[in-house]
Amino acid sequence: MLLAYEAKLLNMIDEIGNCPNIRVLGQEQGPLGEFLNNADAAFDLLRQLNGITLDPSLKRSFHRYNGLGLYWRGSGECGSLGGEFHLVQLLDAIVGGAPAWLQQDGWSEDELALHSEFRVFDSQFSGGVGTFSALRLQDxxxxxxxxxxxxxxxxxxxxxxxxxxxxxxxxxRGFYYWQYLFAEVPPEHYNFEAIGLELRKAINFLEENFPENDYSELSVRLDDRLSRWESG
Structure with missing residues (x-):
């Protein structure tokens, strides 16, 4: 039986696939780690085997998929818009360690120290713009x-x-660069104005195609990020 958040993920994927203005260009539904049973059991296993205790609040969005991915683009005039995600369940992300390529020569000492604490749980399925999201695992x-x-x-x-x-x-729906809506964008990020324009188009696109959702918070956040970046 699917857990609550797993059902939400599959429903979201179905909504994307059924949208007439979206083209799904790639999809993966990797194995479901049913041996984990539920969030309580999985968090207990992580604590027993690795000595890592996670806050119970993380259980709210717990899922057991390894390699649940989607790559989509808009159709017609919206073909420049797109998104993707590739999810790994928390235990595999944590036990798998930091990406080896982020610990090689070429990074500063501070970057190497930071990268060593990364545990990637969301990356790219196919199209790729060179990004990922990670937990920072600190003692x-x-x-x-x-x-x-x-x-x-x-x-x-x-x-x-x-x-x-x-x-x-x-x-x-994993549209590109949505994470910047929740970050302080550094001044050296010279391309953020162009990214901001794409984010604006993406929010408008989702509002038109998924009107049952409220995107006002994302719009407010985008206005705020652009204002801070322009004044910074």
Missing amino acids: GVHDPEVWYFNVTYGSVKLDIGYSDYMDFLLLT
Whole structure:
């Protein structure tokens, strides 16, 4: 039987697939780790085997999929818009460790230290714009920070936790760069004005195609981020 958040994920994927103005270009539904049973059992297993205790709030968006991914683009005049996600359940993300390529020569000492704490739970399925989202696993921290990595600009900390991230993933359908709505965009991110324009188009696109959802918070956040960036 599916857990509550797993059902929400599959429903969101169905909504994307049934939207006449969206083309699904790639999809993966990896194995469901039914041996984990539920969030309580999975969190207990993580604590027993790895000595890691996660805050109970993370259970709200717990899922057991390894490799649940989707890549989509808008159709017609909206063909420049798109999104993707590729989800890994928390235990695999944590036990799998930090990405090896982020710990090689070429990064500063501070970056290497930060990267060593990353545990990637959302990346790209197919199209790719060089980004991923990760928990920052630190000793004694039970509610890990969420960081967003862009291969061009580096890493930024998001001002939302894991469960809120997963809720906003459902709302945004994974459109590209939505995570910047929840980050302080650094001034050196010279392309944010163009990204902001694409985010505006994406929000409008979702409002038109999924009118049952409320996207006002995303619009307010975009206005705020653009204002801060322009004044920074």
